[in-house]
Each structure stands twice: as structure tokens, then as C-alpha cells.
Amino acid sequence: MSAIAAAWLSGGIALVASVVLPFAVRPLLVKLGIMDVPNERSSHERPVLRGLGLAVLIAMVVAGVTAVLLFVLTPFVLPGWQVLLVVVVGSFCAGLLGLAEDLRGLSVGVRSALLLAIALGAAVALLLTVQTGVNYVPAAGTASFGWPQATALPLWGAILLAVYAVLFISSYINVANFMDGLNGISGFHGVIAGLTFAAAGAALGMPWLLAAGLILAAGFAGFLPWNLTKPGAFLGDVGSYLLGGAVAITSFAALVAGVPLLATIGPMVIYFGDVAVTLVKRVRAGHRWDEPHKEHTYQRIQQLGYSHVQASGLAATATLLTSALGLGSLFTGLGGTIALFAAGLVVLVGYLALPKLLPRR
Structure with missing residues (x-):
């Protein structure tokens, strides 16, 4: 089986499983009484x-396990299966942490320590995997883009990257959790981020990244019908932690494998920007940053009278x-990359200004 076929098959499995599994998972959640009761942070008015x-x-x-097996069991082992395995395991651990938070709750100290441990484990595993020569085989024609394969790093460089990864991955898991406040917003985010990574993997001849992106996109696409139709259901911490972990770990894996930085962080700019600006505003106003609130840009858009889907869609x-x-x-x-970066900042500023620009409904 070709790398492309293995990636698309794995994505198809994720989509079908994500659509079907809630039929089995939902009764279990009902039996356990895991409900989201409206509070100061909620944008819904009834328990959901x-x-x-968990189904996602x-x-x-x-x-993900299917993709790894397909990569390994082909007559010629497809490149990058070890990187894909790290992404799958790291994402799984992030989701398990969220599940523990849903079921019994964790103290801030324990949760923070576990987040850092997951991020550190994923970072070290990825650096060791890529730096020992497990990389990708560039597709025909991609060499003209001028992006070389990852090269060996000095020890200090690997340490700096590991520190960056720990902060990057652990913070984005929290960011995804903060942003999971409207119907559709996390599902849309997972689909867009996954397709972005898949496109980068296809363009640069990285079959593992193609597979990881398709699995991410398909997994959250399958959740959307359950989220957007009555009676509705939420991801919970298990889903938002999974989303943050999968996006951040895949992004870092792509970076250390040689994907340009902007391509790896493009899907994350709006989420990071919304959370960062909101927290800074709250701290400057004298509020505690960790108190429940509804002051994120996407929440303020919804409060203008726009539906969940409309605000999430923006x-x-x-x-x-x-x-x-x-x-x-x-x-x-380089020149084009700088221009693209500037354009991305314009998009972010425009998004943050929407609560002031949009008419009230």
C-alpha cells in the first residue's frame, strides 16, 4: 500500500469511528452523569x-495505530512512522489527562505537572526520533522549494528546542481548553488544523504528516454533527485537551522535521492571540486570570446576538x-515569508476587533 493510500485510509477510519462511537459512548456518559452545568464561563443556558x-x-x-501499522507492515517500511507514533501517543496522553479532569477533577498543581510531563515526553521523543535520521522522503518537485530535511542539532540547540516545545505544547493544551466555549468552535478548529497539516505533508512529501493531519481533521469532523444537532453534546476536557495536544504536538513534530515555522503555527495564531490578549486585559483590569469569564473575542461576538455557529464560524x-x-x-x-507573517498579524488584529466592528443583532 502506498503512503498516500495508507494516510487516506487512516483518515477514513477516524471519520467513520468518530461518527459511530458516540452511539456507544453517549449512554455511558449519561449513566455517569457527566453534565456541563452553566456557570460564569458558559455560553449555554441549560445543562448539556x-x-x-472520549469518542473522538x-x-x-x-x-493512528492503524496508520502506524500500515506504515510499518508495507513491503518497504514507509518513512516517518516513528514520528507518527509519537504524535499518536502524545495526543492520547493529553486526552487521558482531560478525561481524568472530566471524571474526578485534578488539582491545579497535579494537572500542570502532568501537562509539562506530556509536553516534555513528546518533545524529547520527537527530537530523538528526527535527529537520529527518521525523516521524510521529499516528493518529486518539492526540492525546488528550498526546504532541506532536518539536520543534526548541537546539544544546546536541542535543549532550547525542548524548552520551547514544553512551553508551546503545554500552553496550547490550556489554550484549546479556554477556547472550547461555543458549539462548533473546537470541531471547526480541529478540521482546519488537520487539513493544514495534511496539505503541508502532501506538499513536502511527508506521509506521516499527511496521515496525522487527516486523522485529526476526520476525528473532529465526525464530532461536529453530535455537537451541532439537538440535544447536543460537548467535547469536555477529554476532547479539548486532545485537540490542543494533537495540534501542538503535530505542529512541533512538523517543525523539527523541516516544515517552515509559519506553516506549522498558522492554525494556532487566532487561538493563541485570543487567549493572550484576553488574559492581559483581565490582569490589567485587576481580575484574576484563572477566574471563569466570558470575555474572549469569540464569546463577545456571540453576546452581540450571533448564534454559536456564526460566532464559531467567524x-x-x-x-x-x-x-x-x-x-x-x-x-x-524570506521576503515572502515576512510579508505572509505581516498579513497573518493583520488577520489576527481584524479578528480581535470584530466585537467592536460587527453590528449588534
Whole structure:
């Protein structure tokens, strides 16, 4: 089986499993009484079942393990299966941490320590895997883009990258959790981020990245019908932690494998920007940053009278634009990359200004 066929098959498995598994998972959640009760942070008005991200977690792990096996068991072992395995295991661990938070709750100290441990484990595993020569085979024609394969790093460089990864991955898991406040927003984000990574993998001849992206996109696409139709259901922490972990770990894996930085962070710009600006504003106003609130840009848009899907769609549109700009860096040099970066900042500023620009409904 070819690398492309293995990637698409794995994505198909993730989609079907994510659509079907809630039929089995939902009754279990109902029996356990895992409900999201409206509070100061909520944008819904009635209790809603949460934790359906468990179905997405199972679907993505099954599809991810299938992809790894397909990569390994072909007559000629496909390159990058070790990187894909690290992405699958790291994402699984992030989802399990969220599941523990849904079921019993964790103290801030324990949760933070486990987040850092997951991020450190993923970072070290990826650096060791890529730096020992497990990389990709560039597809025909991609050499003209001028992006070389990852090269060996000095020890100090690997340490700096590891520190960056720990902060990057652990913080984005929290960011994804903060942004999971409207119907559709996390599902849209997972689909866009996954397709962005898949596009980068296809363009640069990285079959493992193609597979990881398709599995991510398909897993959250399968959740959307359950989230957007009555009676509805939420991902819960298991789903938002899975989303943050899968996006951040895949992004870092792509970076250390040689994908241009803008292409790896394009899907994350809006989420990082929304959370960072909101927290800074709250701290400057004298509020505690960790108190429940509804002051994120996407929440303020919804409070203007826009539906959940409309507000989530605006955030998704901005993410789609920054993702497309990031992918543009695959085909340009330094000057073009700087221009694309500036354009991404314009998109972010425009998104953050939407609560003031949009008419009230």
C-alpha cells in the first residue's frame, strides 16, 4: 500500500469511528452523569452532556495505530512512522489527562505537572526520533522549494528546542481548553488544523504528516454533527485537551522535521492571540486570570446576538486565513515569508476587533 493510500485510509477510519462511537459512548456518559452545568464561563443556558470527546479520542487512537501499522507492515517500511507514533501517543496522553479532569477533577498543581510531563515526553521523543535520521522522503518537485530535511542539532540547540516545545505544547493544551466555549468552535478548529497539516505533508512529501493531519481533521469532523444537532453534546476536557495536544504536538513534530515555522503555527495564531490578549486585559483590569469569564473575542461576538455557529464560524474563518498564509510560506523565500507573517498579524488584529466592528443583532 502506498503512503498516500495508507494516510487516506487512516483518515477514513477516524471519520467513520468518530461518527459511530458516540452511539456507544453517549449512554455511558449519561449513566455517569457527566453534565456541563452553566456557570460564569458558559455560553449555554441549560445543562448539556459533556465528555463526548472520549469518542473522538478512541477514534483518533484507533486510526493512528492503524496508520502506524500500515506504515510499518508495507513491503518497504514507509518513512516517518516513528514520528507518527509519537504524535499518536502524545495526543492520547493529553486526552487521558482531560478525561481524568472530566471524571474526578485534578488539582491545579497535579494537572500542570502532568501537562509539562506530556509536553516534555513528546518533545524529547520527537527530537530523538528526527535527529537520529527518521525523516521524510521529499516528493518529486518539492526540492525546488528550498526546504532541506532536518539536520543534526548541537546539544544546546536541542535543549532550547525542548524548552520551547514544553512551553508551546503545554500552553496550547490550556489554550484549546479556554477556547472550547461555543458549539462548533473546537470541531471547526480541529478540521482546519488537520487539513493544514495534511496539505503541508502532501506538499513536502511527508506521509506521516499527511496521515496525522487527516486523522485529526476526520476525528473532529465526525464530532461536529453530535455537537451541532439537538440535544447536543460537548467535547469536555477529554476532547479539548486532545485537540490542543494533537495540534501542538503535530505542529512541533512538523517543525523539527523541516516544515517552515509559519506553516506549522498558522492554525494556532487566532487561538493563541485570543487567549493572550484576553488574559492581559483581565490582569490589567485587576481580575484574576484563572477566574471563569466570558470575555474572549469569540464569546463577545456571540453576546452581540450571533448564534454559536456564526460566532464559531467567524473564528474558524480567521483561522482558515492564517492557515492558508502559513502554507504560503512553503512556496516563498524570506521576503515572502515576512510579508505572509505581516498579513497573518493583520488577520489576527481584524479578528480581535470584530466585537467592536460587527453590528449588534
